[in-house]
Amino acid sequence: MPTETETQVVVAGAGPTGLTLAYELALAGVQTLVLEKLPRRVDQVKGGGVQPRTAELLENRGLLEPLLKRATPREQVGGHFATLPVPLDCTPWNTRHPYPVAISQGEIEGVLEERATAAGARVLRGTAVTGVEQDDDGVLVTTDGGTDADAARVRARYLVACDGGHSTVRKLLGVPFPGRPGTHQAVLADIHLSAVSALVPRQLGHMSTLTRQGGGYWAMLAPLGGDRYRITFGRAGEADTSRDTPVGPEEITTALRAVYGPETTLGAVDNASRFTDATRQVENYRVGRVLFAGDAAHIHPPLGGQGLNLGMQDAFNLGWKLAAVLQDRAPSDLLDSYHAERHPVGAQVLHHTSAQRVLADPNPGEDVAALRDIVTDLLRLPDTNRHVAGLMSGLSLRYDLPGDHPLTGGRVPDADLVTEGGPVRLSALLATGHAVLLDLGGIVPAGLRLPPRVDLVRATSAEDLGATALLIRPDGYAGWATDGAPGPGADLSDVIAECLGGARDGAVA
Numbered sequence: 001m002p003t004e005t006e007t008q009v010v011v012a013g014a015g016p017t018g019l020t021l022a023y024e025l026a027l028a029g030v031q032t033l034v035l036e037k038l039p040r041r042v043d044q045v046k047g048g049g050v051q052p053r054t055a056e057l058l059e060n061r062g063l064l065e066p067l068l069k070r071a072t073p074r075e076q077v078g079g080h081f082a083t084l085p086v087p088l089d090c091t092p093w094n095t096r097h098p099y100p101v102a103i104s105q106g107e108i109e110g111v112l113e114e115r116a117t118a119a120g121a122r123v124l125r126g127t128a129v130t131g132v133e134q135d136d137d138g139v140l141v142t143t144d145g146g147t148d149a150d151a152a153r154v155r156a157r158y159l160v161a162c163d164g165g166h167s168t169v170r171k172l173l174g175v176p177f178p179g180r181p182g183t184h185q186a187v188l189a190d191i192h193l194s195a196v197s198a199l200v201p202r203q204l205g206h207m208s209t210l211t212r213q214g215g216g217y218w219a220m221l222a223p224l225g226g227d228r229y230r231i232t233f234g235r236a237g238e239a240d241t242s243r244d245t246p247v248g249p250e251e252i253t254t255a256l257r258a259v260y261g262p263e264t265t266l267g268a269v270d271n272a273s274r275f276t277d278a279t280r281q282v283e284n285y286r287v288g289r290v291l292f293a294g295d296a297a298h299i300h301p302p303l304g305g306q307g308l309n310l311g312m313q314d315a316f317n318l319g320w321k322l323a324a325v326l327q328d329r330a331p332s333d334l335l336d337s338y339h340a341e342r343h344p345v346g347a348q349v350l351h352h353t354s355a356q357r358v359l360a361d362p363n364p365g366e367d368v369a370a371l372r373d374i375v376t377d378l379l380r381l382p383d384t385n386r387h388v389a390g391l392m393s394g395l396s397l398r399y400d401l402p403g404d405h406p407l408t409g410g411r412v413p414d415a416d417l418v419t420e421g422g423p424v425r426l427s428a429l430l431a432t433g434h435a436v437l438l439d440l441g442g443i444v445p446a447g448l449r450l451p452p453r454v455d456l457v458r459a460t461s462a463e464d465l466g467a468t469a470l471l472i473r474p475d476g477y478a479g480w481a482t483d484g485a486p487g488p489g490a491d492l493s494d495v496i497a498e499c500l501g502g503a504r505d506g507a508v509a
Helices: 016-027 052-060 064-068 105-118 168-173 249-260 307-326 334-359 366-379 382-393 489-499
Strands: 004-012 032-036 122-125 129-134 139-143 153-161 185-195 211-214 217-225 228-235 265-276 279-281 290-292 416-419 422-425 435-439 454-460 469-472 478-482
Touching: 004 016, 004 139, 004 307, 016 032, 016 105, 016 307, 032 153, 052 064, 052 307, 064 105, 105 122, 129 168, 153 168, 153 307, 168 290, 185 249, 211 249, 217 249, 228 249, 249 265, 279 334, 307 334, 334 366, 334 382, 366 382, 469 489, 478 489
Parallel strands: 004 032, 004 153, 032 122, 153 290, 435 454
Antiparallel strands: 129 139, 139 153, 185 228, 185 265, 211 217, 217 228, 416 422, 416 454, 435 469, 469 478
């Protein structure tokens, strides 16, 4: 009989979403096991970029600095919408990180895995999930054993599927993945060029400067330093090839020469794969004791640098909630709020990437070309640009939380504070993964009874944060705020507990 081991959470998939979640759970003291079918991390550029809101969340945990050290030098320019030639300006959103960070997915995974394992998570590679059974008490995950016999059968209280668009967990459970199939196929490859023409971009800048067409092909070529490049290309009207068909050097060479001229010579291929612009989303992010995050929950056209960021933000939302349930600080119903908050966000991304797919058509008809001109003009208007910049960066995201205060549900910018211990940035207060009750007006009563993993910080700020006191959830969003005295201490304790999913008087269902 296969060996059976136990853990609190199994995370299927060691991509950016799974490793972010593993770090969040381990930081909270949750026993976490990550199962990854690949024997080793693949050093792919792939997603290739961190959006401003994701950068803020990473900085809240002290994870941004090591990533910036590994980032690819990039022109300080905003992101894009549908590759249109108007940079998106995030500065009106009061962020310290108004520009996307160019960094390969492999580097992101390396930093996250290092931090997650240092915090106590285990990552088993070369271990594929082959079976999933759940009951009222937990989930039994069967694997092929990989190189670790202890992983043959794993009993956990919860399983989180972060195993990509072709999720094995989703298929084993028979969970539908409704949506639209892809309309065209493209190739993504990390390559080296031994010679380049004048048409090859020399600097990583705005997406509109990296796109070209020629010889029936469209391509985006991004310089990564030295002779390294990331190329994405496709050909209009060409029959789709099986996704599993290897991408050979000849196929890449043909596209390079068509778009960038015969002087452009392929030196080597690090990795290459095919993808489509399919659009799909699971109907519920929670199925009993199994939850879905990242591409296992949603896929969409790869436009605007959304996928990697959407998945990592799923993990930041889910991590603290799952930890609270496992540690009996909140009832299991709190996990339903993960679906309630994140499913609409995923649906919104599917919606606007579908619009971008039309606008970014490399061979637009007359009507689409006219629409591109109109939308380009609109993006040059400050109000329109601000709206779309907030949408694409994630900075405008608000959760529909109870409460009338205008800050409730929104992100809390990284302000400079002065505490009794000296100056500190708000982001540093969230490094532990705790919630923070920030008292800016000296109105929180002394001796207030606080739930576990909530830190009371009394501070002042030269900036107007818009409230005299506010509760910042572990994922950096305001769960509660007030402009005046909060009322009796006992009532405030109950309000804080409820904002974090707990019940009054500490009772847990």
